Structure formats: C-alpha cells, structure tokens
Amino acid sequence: MEKDEEADRDNALNTRSLRYLHEIEVHGGVRAAADALGINASVVSRQVAQLERRHRVVLLERHGRRVALSDIGRSLLEHFRESCRRDADMLAQLEEFRGLRRGRVGIGVGEGFVENLLAIALERFSAEFPDIVVELHSGSTAAITAMVRNDEVDIGLCAGGKRDPSIRAKSFRAAPFCALVSPRHALAAAGPRRIRLDELKAQRLIFMPEQFGAQQYLDAILHAERLNLAPAYRCDLFSAAQAIAAAGLGVAFMSTDAARQYLDAGRLVALELEHPIAREFSSQILRRVGRRLSPAAEFLWRQIGDAMQRTLRVSRSKAGKDS
Incomplete structure (x- = not known):
C-alpha cells in the first residue's frame, strides 16, 4: 500500500510547477516569470526541471535567447488552466450557494476608462457589495484580452480590438x-x-x-x-x-x-x-466564453454595460463642444 501511495505521488502533477509553467508562457521567459512572481529564477527552473524528470518529457524549448513551451508543455498548461477555471467556477457556485458577499473581482481596464467610466459603475457596486475587493489591472487592448482569456481577471474593459473566439465581447460605439x-x-x-x-x-x-x-x-x-x-x-x-x-x-x-x-x-x-x-471607434467589455462569473462579478458586468451606455449619451452631447 505504501509503495502504491508513493507511486501516486510520483505521478501526480505538481500544481506549483504548472503555475510556474503558466507564468513562463505569459511573461515570455524564466527570468521574467520569476520577476513577476517575486522569486529567484533558479527556483522556477528547478521546479520545471523536476517536472520534466518526473514525467520524462521536455516542457521548454530554447529558440536562440527565447524559451518557448513544447507541444506537451502547452498541453499541460491548458490542463492547468482548465483546472483553475473549474476551481474558480466551483468557488463561485459555493459563494452563490452560501450567499457570501466577500471575495474579489478582477478587472482589466484600459487607462482611458478608469476615471470616466469605472467611477460611475463602481459607485453602485461598492454600495451593493461593500466587502468585495476590486482589483484593477491596466494594460493595452491586447494585454487586457489576454488577461480575460487566461482568467487573470473576471472582466475586461478596453478599446475595440481584434475578435477572439474564446472571448465574449459586448461592444459600444465610443466617443469621437x-x-x-x-x-x-x-x-x-x-x-x-x-x-x-x-x-x-x-x-x-x-x-x-x-x-x-x-x-x-x-x-x-x-x-x-x-x-x-x-x-x-x-x-x-x-x-x-x-x-x-x-x-x-x-x-x-x-x-x-x-x-x-x-x-x-x-x-x-x-x-x-x-x-x-x-x-467606427468603439469600446468593449469582455469576459471569457464559458466562464461562470460570481454574483458580484455578474452584477458589475451589468453595471459597466449600463454605465457605458450612459457615458456614450453624455459624450455625444459634449462632442459638439469639443470638436
């Protein structure tokens, strides 16, 4: 029995190693991943190497100075992300079932939207969910789309961009x-x-x-x-x-x-x-296709959509003064 348990441990996927693999893919290299995690690069390298030895596969391939995931590495990464998605969905269901009003909501937001739009949407949200922590992550349209796709944030808010089949986008005609x-x-x-x-x-x-x-x-x-x-x-x-x-x-x-x-x-x-x-300049709010948002995030999704509609009407009335 003890040998069977030891064999199971040897074959188990190390969540920490998979997390490091995820960060390498997101940030484009071992050192950049370590910097993002606030740890030494040798720790990341060692964990990935242990995963490779344990399962006798190659997870990282070097192309000049760049490091990229191998085919099996990408498969493992998708498995890890899908596991994270299932965990997040279950936690959201548990939160809804228990009626809890605590936790966090992550938003990826373009710089031009922070003051004029989020302030409007967040006012009612904060009154409705005073104990929910709202985490804001800024970036370009491409970066915010990636945050939503990789479940780093619940909702994205940015200028209109290229279509992504993994993303549900709700677009609005933006200000001039x-x-x-x-x-x-x-x-x-x-x-x-x-x-x-x-x-x-x-x-x-x-x-x-x-x-x-x-x-x-x-x-x-x-x-x-x-x-x-x-x-x-x-x-x-x-x-x-x-x-x-x-x-x-x-x-x-x-x-x-x-x-x-x-x-x-x-x-x-x-x-x-x-x-x-x-x-045709437009703005958009994003969420990942198939992702179940928590009640708080779902509420904020609706609030941002309503706020975008109101802001658009105000912007159109001001356009004549500005242009």
Whole structure:
C-alpha cells in the first residue's frame, strides 16, 4: 500500500510547477516569470526541471535567447488552466450557494476608462457589495484580452480590438476619435472642426504602442489613406500623451472620453478626424466564453454595460463642444 501511495505521488502533477509553467508562457521567459512572481529564477527552473524528470518529457524549448513551451508543455498548461477555471467556477457556485458577499473581482481596464467610466459603475457596486475587493489591472487592448482569456481577471474593459473566439465581447460605439492639440497650437486657431490626417504631415505626432486599440484605429486610417506618417513621440500612457500635447509639443490621438479631464480643463482641444474608420471607434467589455462569473462579478458586468451606455449619451452631447 505504501509503495502504491508513493507511486501516486510520483505521478501526480505538481500544481506549483504548472503555475510556474503558466507564468513562463505569459511573461515570455524564466527570468521574467520569476520577476513577476517575486522569486529567484533558479527556483522556477528547478521546479520545471523536476517536472520534466518526473514525467520524462521536455516542457521548454530554447529558440536562440527565447524559451518557448513544447507541444506537451502547452498541453499541460491548458490542463492547468482548465483546472483553475473549474476551481474558480466551483468557488463561485459555493459563494452563490452560501450567499457570501466577500471575495474579489478582477478587472482589466484600459487607462482611458478608469476615471470616466469605472467611477460611475463602481459607485453602485461598492454600495451593493461593500466587502468585495476590486482589483484593477491596466494594460493595452491586447494585454487586457489576454488577461480575460487566461482568467487573470473576471472582466475586461478596453478599446475595440481584434475578435477572439474564446472571448465574449459586448461592444459600444465610443466617443469621437480625435486629434488632440494645445489651445495654443496652430491647428486650434481655426476653432472646432474636423481634420484630415493628410493635414498633419508637417506636425510632430504622438503615437501609442501598436498593441493599443487607439493606435490600431489610427494605423488603420493611415493604411486606408496610404499615408506614411512617423511619430515624434511614442508612449504607453495616455496621460503622458495628453501632457505632451497640452504642452504644445505634438498631436495626440484618442477618444474624447480618454482625454476628458484635459478637455474640461481647457488644456486640450479636440479635432475630430474626418474618416469613416474614426467614426467606427468603439469600446468593449469582455469576459471569457464559458466562464461562470460570481454574483458580484455578474452584477458589475451589468453595471459597466449600463454605465457605458450612459457615458456614450453624455459624450455625444459634449462632442459638439469639443470638436
């Protein structure tokens, strides 16, 4: 009997090792995974090596300086993620069954949505679930989609992006997608108007990284117009892009909602982009297909959807003032 139990332990999958494998895949390497976990890289390497020896398989393959999961490594990772999903679903059911109102809700949110939208949705949520901890994780559209897909957050909120079959997305027409300049900028002298991108050829432009939804829309317009405009600045914070534009150093691109504080303070002027793609600019809330949300997360999902509808109506009424 003791030998059978020992054999079972030897064949059992080590959850910690699988967790490390997950972090390696998410962060793109052993050292990056260790940094994210706050542990020594040797600990991660040792755990993965033990898993490989125990089951006599190769889980990691080296491609130059990069490390990637092997086919069996990816299969193990999907098994681990599915186990985590089942555990999360069961915990949500237990919470619902017991009527508990404690726990956490994770939200991946684009920077431009935090103040204008979440504050509205969270006000009622906090009153309804005062003991629920809300964890906010910021990132680009691509990063937030990955967070939802990997169950790192319950809900995602970001600019519209590429379709993903594993993601349920509810899209909303967003506030106008605009070029933003200082009130002292030459482009603002003519007053509120629509502007074509080819009018910006001589300007110093502020771009976001390619994985940002706003930049993807801008790139789509440039491609459609066959324009090759190079940025003077590229930054991964909307607040930084707004500050640079407000200082008169360049032209930023984003929705009027994302720049609401600067617009209301008179530090930026919005010039709506004259192009069909700009008018299609959208925002979206995300959840993973097949995932059962806790009652608190389900409530927040509905609240964010309602808040997006209300915010859209307000944004449309302000659009005439900003553009």
